[in-house]
Amino acid sequence: MADALESKTTSLRDGPRGPKPRRTFSRRNILLYGTLFVIAVYYAIPLYVMIVTSLKGMPEVRLGNIFSPPLEITFAPWVKAWSEACTGLTCRGLSIGFWNSVRITIPSVIISTIIASVNGYGLANWRFKGANVFFTILIFGSFIPYQVLLYPVVILLREIGLYGDLAGLVIVHTIFGMPILTLLFRNYFSSLPEELFKAARVDGAGFWGIFLRVMLPMSIPIFAVAIILQVTGIWNDFLFGVVYTGPESYPMTVALNNIVNSTQGVVEYNVNMAATIITGLVPLTIYFVSGKLFVRGIAAGAVKG
Amino acid sequence: MKRPNQLFRNFSAKIAAIPMIVTALFVFVGGTAWTVVYSFTKSGLLPRLKWVGLDQYERLWTTKRWIVSIQNLAIYGISMLVLVFVIGFILATLIDQKVRFENVIRTVILYPFALSFVVTGLVWQWILNPEFGIQSIIRDLGWTNFAFDPLYNPKIAIFGVLIAGLWQGSGLVMVLMLAGLRGIDQEIWKAARVDGIPAWKTYLFIVIPMMRPVFITTLVLVVSGIVKLYDLIVAQTGGGPGIATEVPAKYVYDMMFGASNLGQGFAASTMMLVTVALIVIPWAMLEFGGKKHG
Numbered sequence: 001m002a003d004a005l006e007s008k009t010t011s012l013r014d015g016p017r018g019p020k021p022r023r024t025f026s027r028r029n030i031l032l033y034g035t036l037f038v039i040a041v042y043y044a045i046p047l048y049v050m051i052v053t054s055l056k057g058m059p060e061v062r063l064g065n066i067f068s069p070p071l072e073i074t075f076a077p078w079v080k081a082w083s084e085a086c087t088g089l090t091c092r093g094l095s096i097g098f099w100n101s102v103r104i105t106i107p108s109v110i111i112s113t114i115i116a117s118v119n120g121y122g123l124a125n126w127r128f129k130g131a132n133v134f135f136t137i138l139i140f141g142s143f144i145p146y147q148v149l150l151y152p153v154v155i156l157l158r159e160i161g162l163y164g165d166l167a168g169l170v171i172v173h174t175i176f177g178m179p180i181l182t183l184l185f186r187n188y189f190s191s192l193p194e195e196l197f198k199a200a201r202v203d204g205a206g207f208w209g210i211f212l213r214v215m216l217p218m219s220i221p222i223f224a225v226a227i228i229l230q231v232t233g234i235w236n237d238f239l240f241g242v243v244y245t246g247p248e249s250y251p252m253t254v255a256l257n258n259i260v261n262s263t264q265g266v267v268e269y270n271v272n273m274a275a276t277i278i279t280g281l282v283p284l285t286i287y288f289v290s291g292k293l294f295v296r297g298i299a300a301g302a303v304k305g
Numbered sequence: 306m307k308r309p310n311q312l313f314r315n316f317s318a319k320i321a322a323i324p325m326i327v328t329a330l331f332v333f334v335g336g337t338a339w340t341v342v343y344s345f346t347k348s349g350l351l352p353r354l355k356w357v358g359l360d361q362y363e364r365l366w367t368t369k370r371w372i373v374s375i376q377n378l379a380i381y382g383i384s385m386l387v388l389v390f391v392i393g394f395i396l397a398t399l400i401d402q403k404v405r406f407e408n409v410i411r412t413v414i415l416y417p418f419a420l421s422f423v424v425t426g427l428v429w430q431w432i433l434n435p436e437f438g439i440q441s442i443i444r445d446l447g448w449t450n451f452a453f454d455p456l457y458n459p460k461i462a463i464f465g466v467l468i469a470g471l472w473q474g475s476g477l478v479m480v481l482m483l484a485g486l487r488g489i490d491q492e493i494w495k496a497a498r499v500d501g502i503p504a505w506k507t508y509l510f511i512v513i514p515m516m517r518p519v520f521i522t523t524l525v526l527v528v529s530g531i532v533k534l535y536d537l538i539v540a541q542t543g544g545g546p547g548i549a550t551e552v553p554a555k556y557v558y559d560m561m562f563g564a565s566n567l568g569q570g571f572a573a574s575t576m577m578l579v580t581v582a583l584i585v586i587p588w589a590m591l592e593f594g595g596k597k598h599g
Contacts, residue, residue, distance in 0.1 A: 032399065032402055032404065033404070035399060036399055036400070036404065036410055039396065039399075039410075039414065040409075040410055040413045040414065043413050043414050043416070043417065043472065043476070044413055045432075046417070046425075046428040046429065046432060046472065047416070049428065049431065049432055050428055050431075053431065061437070064437065064441065064445065065437075065441075065442055065445070066431065066432065066434075066437050066438055066442070067442065115324045115325075118321045119321070119322065119324070119325045121321075122318045122321050122322050126315050126317075126318035127315075127318075128314065128315040128318055128319055128322075131318075131322060134322065134325055134326050134329045134330070135325070135329075137329040137330070137333055137334060138325060138328065138329045138333065140333075140585070140589070141328075141329060141332070141333030141334075142529075143525075143529050143581055143585045144333060144337055144578060144581070145532055145533060145554070145574065145577040145578060145581055146533060146554075147553075147554050147557040147558070147570075147573075147574040147577055148336070148337055148340050148574045148575070148577065148578045149332060149333070149336040149337065149340070150557070150558075150561065150574070151339075151340060151343075151352070151561060151567065151570070151571070152332070152335065152336030152337075152339045152340060153332065153336065155339075155352075156331075156332070156336075174324075175328050175332055178324075178325065178328050182325065206317060207315075207317035207318055207321065208317060232419055235421070236420070236421030236422070236423075236424075237421075238421065238422065238423050238535075238536040238539070238540075239535055239536060239558075242558075243558075243562065253421050253423045253424075253536070256423055256424070256427070257423050257427075257539060257540050260427050260430075260540075261540070261543060269431065269434075269437070272427065272431070273428075273431060276424050276427045276428060277424075279421070279423070279424055280420045280421070280424040283419045283420060283421070284416065284419055284420065286419070287415075287416055287419035288412070288416070291408075291412070294419070295415070295480055298418070298477060298480065299480065299481065299484060
């Protein structure tokens with residue numbers, strides 16, 4: 001077929017003209033696109049299986065194939081996962097965990113982003129003696145396994161009376177998000193032209209004045225990256241949630257795990273999958289909507305300045 | 306630019322840096338020191354300063370569950386490292402062939418990375434379920450003796466976790482490698498082609514050595530992720546069957562908050578810290594030490 005197309009454009013009498021036609025169906029391309037297609041299908045399958053299973057009734061799930069599309073679409077598993085599924089103790093579904101996660105994520109994201117942006121700005125433009133020492137400790141601190149710091153932070157929170165409280169978890173997320181976010185902001189503010197900062201200085205603006213009136217308006221994209229990074233990271237957290245909150249304030253990931261892995265009663269795979277996909281919905285939506293910004297966020301961890 | 310009072314120089318900047326200083330000194334340095342110190346004590350339900358020397362470490366290394374945890378982490382870690390780099394790099398080279406729909410393909414490969422380990426573990430628990438998942442489907446196709454039940458077979462259970470971990474994490478490596486490949490000067494490719502060097506040789510002997518910095522930072526990211534392996538295990542296997550998929554991070558958590566055996570938890574987490582330090586410190590010396598002196 002490729003040959004036929006080629007002979008059309010090249011007449012013998014005139015000799016070859018124009019650019020060499022591209023062979024869209026060359027063996028190389030078939031192999032390349034075939035491989036990529038298979039790979040993409042492999043990565044997509046779990047999402048597909050989650051959706052398909054969550055839309056089946058239990059009799060249909062028991063009949064067999066996890067890959068077959070539902071014969072009769074039902075949203076009952078979603079409803080049950082949201083409001084009735086049992087977590088071992090209570091049967092109030094995922095909704096409580098969802099709202100806990102919302103109440104954890106929003107203040108954590110706001111506070112950690114504010115603190116880290118001020119840190120980054122200070123490190124980029126107002127470096128005082130010793131500032132880089134703290135920054136280096138912070139960066140190395142991000143490699144410390146969380147398990148090492150779990151208990152000291154328990155003591156810290158107990159001392160200030162916030163152990164087991166949502167506010168305590170907000171502090172924890174602010175602390176552990178600080179290294180990567182500070183790095184992100186520091187690198188961004190360092191990349192801005194220094195003349196800008198100097199001009200504002202000459203005009204008499206101080207630390208906060210320059211930050212609020214010059215830097216902030218210019219750094220919307222990096223704030224977006226930081227917020228995406230934090231929302232997905234905090235929403236997906238499991239360890240801190242299980243350590244620093246109690247059953248009443250468990251975030252969604254912990255509630256999900258308790259629902260699916262609770263050993264009581266008959267296992268309802270469709271409800272479990274519905275619960276799983278509901279929990280994944282927030283980060284997935286952010287990922288699909290934000291696209292390149294998400295990639296920039298994760299790459300930020302790899303770009304050392 | 307000299308000013309008289311050192312303390313009040315950049316005073317606002319210093320005030321603003323207080324959260325960072327507190328975090329760095331109290332939490333990271335102080336917390337680490339605290340845990341290491343208390344790993345030499347007989348802390349049970351509550352931490353207390355009753356010295357027992359290396360007892361906790363002796364107990365740790367004679368506990369079967371800890372040994373299994375370490376072995377699992379080693380098997381998982383090495384397989385994960387090798388495979389995630391091979392898969393990530395091959396995916397990146399495939400996508401770098403100026404393919405159409407690049408964005409779609411990249412989006413599909415990377416989306417698992419947006420999902421939490423809990424979600425990842427639960428999906429793969431379902432797909433690997435022998436009664437309904439892959440095993441039953443292949444049996445239905447006619448191979449009635451086909452056996453693939455990693456989550457119920459203690460011998461291969463950790464590889465069931467590995468499948469899920471690779472699915473979740475390989476997209477990240479792909480993205481970083483792709484960024485590395487795009488950073489290579491196109492002239493190098495042209496020069497290699499002029500010299501008649503086949504593409505695979507160019508990748509292996511020219512491009513990969515040039516991507517050393519990307520490889521190293523990716524390595525550090527992947528390794529620190531592997532050591533933290535916890536949520537995935539809890540969600541997918543709960544450490545089972547038996548203790549077949551236990552990992553150090555889970556040992557620490559269970560000792561501290563389940564078994565009221567804080568001392569063991571501190572000793573185990575200190576061992577985790579040592580492992581990370583053995584990797585991060587040489588890397589840091591290579592990366593940052595060289596610049597200062599040369």
